[in-house]
Amino acid sequence: MEMQKSSLVVELSYPDLVISVGEITLGEANRKKLQKTQREKEREKFTQAACALLNSGGGVIRMEMANNDEHHVEMGLDLEECLRTLIMSKDLQAFFDTKQQGRCYYVFVKSWNSDPFPEDRSIKPRICSLSSSLYCRSLTSVVCMDSSEAFNFLKTKKRNTETLKEEPSCKVRRVTPRYHNSNPAYLIFERDQLEYGEILPFPESQHVEFKQFSTKHIVEYVKSTIPEYISAFANTEEGYLFIGVDDKTKKVLGCPKENVDCNALKMKIEATIAKLPRVHFCQSQSQLTYTVKILNVLANGELYGYACVIRVQPFCCAVFSEAPKSWMVKDKNVCSLTTEEWVDMMMDADPDLLCLSKEFESQLSLSSSPPLSRPVYSKKGLEHKKTLQRLLFPVTPGDLQYTPKSLWEELSSEHEGLEELINKQMQPFSHGILILSRSWAVDLNLQEKQGVICDALLVTENSPPIFYTILRKQDADGKSYCTGTAFTLKQKLVNMGGYTGKLCVMTKVLHLSPESNAESSEGSGSLINYPKSYNLANAQQMEDLLQSLVIVLLSFRSFLSDQLGCEILNLLTVQQYEIFSKNIRKNRELFVQGLPGSGKTIIAMKIMEKIKNVFGCEENEILYVCENQLLRNSIGNKGICCAVTRKTFMSNDFEKIQHIIIDEAQNFRNENGDWYKKAKIITQRGEDSILWVFLDYFQTSHMDDSGLPRLSDQNSREELTRVVRNADPIAKYLQRIMQKIRVKLPRNIPQRSLEILREAEWCQGVPGFCTIKKCSNLQDIGTYVAEKCQWFLRNGYSPDDIVVLCSTMEEVEKYKDYFSKPMRKRTMSQNNVTSILANNIMFESIRRFSGLERNIVFGINPSAAESAIFYNLLLCLASRARKHLYI
Structure with a gap:
């Protein structure tokens, strides 16, 4: 079922959601x-607009006054009561402000959030x-x-369903049937007349309801009456719903036979019940069970009419x-929400991160955020959003800062008169921060x-944020x-x-006039005069807003999204953000060298x-080139570029390509031709x-010429030195391996790199596991890996969490067979689901898995044909593991 569009108009000429509801008395x-019908019609329009804005990030309702009062008037108690119903509170000022401007009446709506009101500590629903x-x-x-009651009801139903799922499959749940012979309603239901x-x-x-038939339009009356009772x-x-019985006297009155068609009545009831929306949390997808009976009503032995009983x-x-x-909106x-959408939003909650709580820290929880927000987590040991805000967008008492300073200096030197223009605009303000960008x-x-x-965003005290172009x-x-x-920024x-x-963003457009150096061209871009409650009142409100800005600018879709089946956001580090925010017009070619797990592919x-x-x-027109197929497929599925391997790149022309991103370049080779020269020709x-190249010399896994230009010829270079992927024990192991690589340096890796x-x-503070185990033979290796995989699968991990890496594809096939035999033996007497899952565990070569990662990595007999790169290959293997590493 699709959302139904309302007739309400969303106006597009404001930096906010503004809904026009037309004339309202x-x-x-x-x-x-x-008149009652007119009052209800106006109330319906008004309520739809208010509800839509509460659920969509807030905004403004604009009404034209239908009455001719020359003085200011209040809204009206019935409209206020609609707002109280929506927010389930008497405290309208927490979410609504009003203002009359001439013939226009505005209601300013703050976004809903499920934080409880001060007088009510109960949990609020998400929408x-x-x-x-x-x-x-x-x-x-x-x-x-x-x-609130619906939220608790649905939460209980869902929890009960999840409890049933956890019961052993061999356990039979016994349901005691209602003893019908002692139930008088059932005995009447079983009669024919x-x-x-x-x-x-x-x-x-509680189990019986009496209703009389309407005197006219009987079928339509039943159709409109029964949904609530069912x-x-x-x-x-x-x-049991008895239709044709007086609720006060309990007398059977029925409906005269000439007034009703029994077959039509029964069909209408069944069709009405079939259309009732149902939502399942369980796997059964069963239908609603009910029985409709039409009973004859006799008077003096003759058929007088009919009564109807619906058993549910x-x-x-x-x-x-x-x-x-x-x-x-x-x-x-x-748009009106469908039942499924409403339930999904109503039940939206932070994912169960119990197994990951030691690894990630919540930055934004759904329990206190607006309806459309998604949860945000950062790796433990990284900066909290508050720290990031104070590093990137500090608020200094009594000071108005321009940031980033380097960009401000560039812009001022490039454009004569710009400094004068902006300084003139800033004269009324003494405390805050002006955040500049070449393009917000x-x-x-x-x-x-x-x-x-x-563009520039001014966040200052005693004013709403102001956006300048x-x-x-x-x-x-x-x-x-x-x-x-x-508008996009505010949303x-x-x-x-x-x-x-409460939030709005004022706008102002300026232009540099070549004749007079600097001149303002247009005034405020908002014709709506927001109330003072929309001003940022103090430094704390400014910092709260800037912390939300940190999430907007630094967030990216986390791998947890696919793992947990819901959208999860992570935050970039300051180092990653600084590279990402570079002026790419001035950095057409850039080499980014990053340590293992420093986020090169994320930045790409x-x-x-x-x-x-x-x-x-x-x-x-954007080409992503990497060495292996698995990484190519992973990036290609994102839908942001054309992704190919190096071999494909060398064998095709790519006439439409304008920009190229190279990833994992340390493992490229010139066996099919000079890939770097070809990339240069295309991007010229x-x-x-743009030509950006991402690489990590530590992870070079062959002795051939990589085709990269000499380090001295990589004129524009950046480094990613903060490792954020691996748990502490794995990170310590990687450090030891990298020191060994520095001592035993392969000849094709430049010393200075x-x-x-x-x-x-x-990044510290994330627990994990790292072990090097020696097994006497291949059978012991297969048994050990099988046992560990079984344990992980039984304890909530999925096959997508696990990968087994070998040195070559030939060894993959060999070890996979040694793994399968003990796995089959162990699952014969166990839950067959675990056996099916185990068959989906990925086996790959170390080189083919380059650029990817898993929570759990098993490395079997890692070895290199050339001893000089043994530690490099070992680093490639170990750095793939986020939490558990077994070699």
């Missing part, structure tokens, strides 16, 4: 005079809803659960009366605009570019960075995304073509 006295459409029985009543006026021998209860009985316990049995998971009433449209659009993964000298000359599209970039600060305060992927936005090129076709080791930093 405002003021309590005015609203009381409205806002007008109605959950989830019903339950409470004594004789049908109750629609509010969002009732007497008109007969008093049923039981009252309404949902309530299915979500509670077994229940408990449902395994959740049944809704209709799709929940909840909205969000999607693709600039206000590129920083936010948008396309660069030609003619922009730079400085153009070379006046440009008709300058304002829309500035507005669009500021990302909330929905990605997790900022929970980020740079390709940046190239696409800076130069406006297509994926098939255009003025702005290994001096990078002196600058090495090792």
Whole structure:
């Protein structure tokens, strides 16, 4: 089922989400005079807009006043009550501000977050809803659960399902059936006829509901009435809905036979029930179990009419009366959420990182962040987002800083009058930080605009953030570019960075006039006057916002995303960010040497995304070249470039290619021709073509000429010296191996290239395991590896966590056979699932696995044909392991 679009209009000319709801009657006295249908229609539009903004990062509702009051008026109590229902609190000011400007009335909406209110410490759901459409029985009543109750109900259902999954497959769960012979409702249900006026021998209860037939439109009445009761009985316990019985007297009244078609009535009931939304947490995907019976109603022995009884049995998971009433903004449209989407968002929670909690530290938790945020984690031992913020974007009391200083100096020297222009704009401000970029659009993964000298974000006290775009000359599209970039920035600060305060971003477009050096061209880009509560009140609020900015600028998709089946973000280190944020127009060719596990491939992927936005090129114009197929496939599946191996690169023309990224270049060879010369020729076709080469001389795994230019000819070089991948015991082992490589240096590695080791930093604080084990024969090796793999699989790891690496592909086949025999023997008497999983464990050669990584790595008999590179090959093997290494 797809989202249903609302008729509400999302206006696109503001740096914020602004939803226009058209004309609304405002003021309590005015609203009381409205006809009921008009009042409900206006309330529906208003509620949809408010709910959509709460769920989508916040924004503004713009209303045209339908009444002619000349003085300022309040909204109206019924509209305020809609807002209270959405946030489940009386404290409207926590999320809403209002302001009247002429005939326009604005409601400023802060993004929802599930932090509890001060007066209510209960856990809040992840999203806002007008109605959950989830019903339950409470004594004789049908109750629609509010969002908190629905959240707890769904959480309990999910937890019960997960408990059942954990039970041994051989254990039979016994369900005691209800003793129907003593249940008077069941005895009536089993009858074929009732007497008109007969008093049923039981009252309404948690399991019984009486309803009368409507005097007209009987089929439609039943269709609109039964969903709530079916949902309530299915979500509670077994229940009986009697239609044709007076709820006060318990008398059977039925429906006259001439007023109803029994077959049509039964078909309509069954069709209505079949359409009720259902959500499963279990594997059964079973249907709702119910029975519809039409009973004859006799009067004096003659057929008078009919009564209807619907018996509903408990449902395994959740049944809704209709799709929940909840909205969000999607693709600039206000859309209603489908039931599945609503449940997914409602139940969205931090992943269970129990097995990884010793390795990663939470930077942004879903428990207190806006609805669209994703969890953010950093490797333990790396800087917290607060530390990163203070390193990159410090807030100094009484000082207004321009950062990065090097970029400010470059821009000031390149553009006469720029310093004067910006200093003039900064005169009203004395405390804060101005963050400059050649293109904030590129920083936010948008396309660069030609003619922009730079963008700047001012974060200062007693003001909302202000976004400046400085153009070379006046440009008709300058304002829309500035507005669009500021809009994306605001949305990302909330929905990605997790900022929970009230936030807007003001815009201003400036241009440098060649005639008068510097001149302001356009004023504020927002026609909406935000309330003072949207100003950053103090240094703490400024730092909170800048920490969200750190997440926006430094985050990347983590390998945990695939492992856990949900989107997880990690943060770049300062060193990685500084290389990524380089001006690629001024660094068309760059050699990046990085130690094992320092994040070379991550930076390579980020740079390709940046190239696409800076130069406006297509994926098939960016070429990623590596040595092995597995790494090629991994990058190719990201959809950001054309990925090939070196051999393919040398055998094709690649006429469309403009930019080339080389990865793991230390293992390239010239056996198929001079790959570096070819890459240079291709990237010299255009003025702005990029050639970046990533390498690690320590991981050179052959004695041939790599084809890299001499170290002295690598004129533009950067180094990645902070190792962030490996657990502490593995990192210590790598350090010992690298020292041995320096002592026993292969002839094809330049001596000076290994001096990078002196600058090495090792991320500490992550526990792990590293062992070197000697086995007497191949059979013992196979048995040992099989036993360890079995243990990991039984303890929650998957085959994707494990790889077994051998020196060559010939040895892969040999050792795989020795592994399979003990594995089959051990699983004959055990859970067959473990056996199936074990068959999916990857066996590869060390060289073919270059550039990749796993939580658990087994290295079997690592050896090199040339003894001079033995330690290099051993380093290649060991550095692939994140947590557990067995050699």
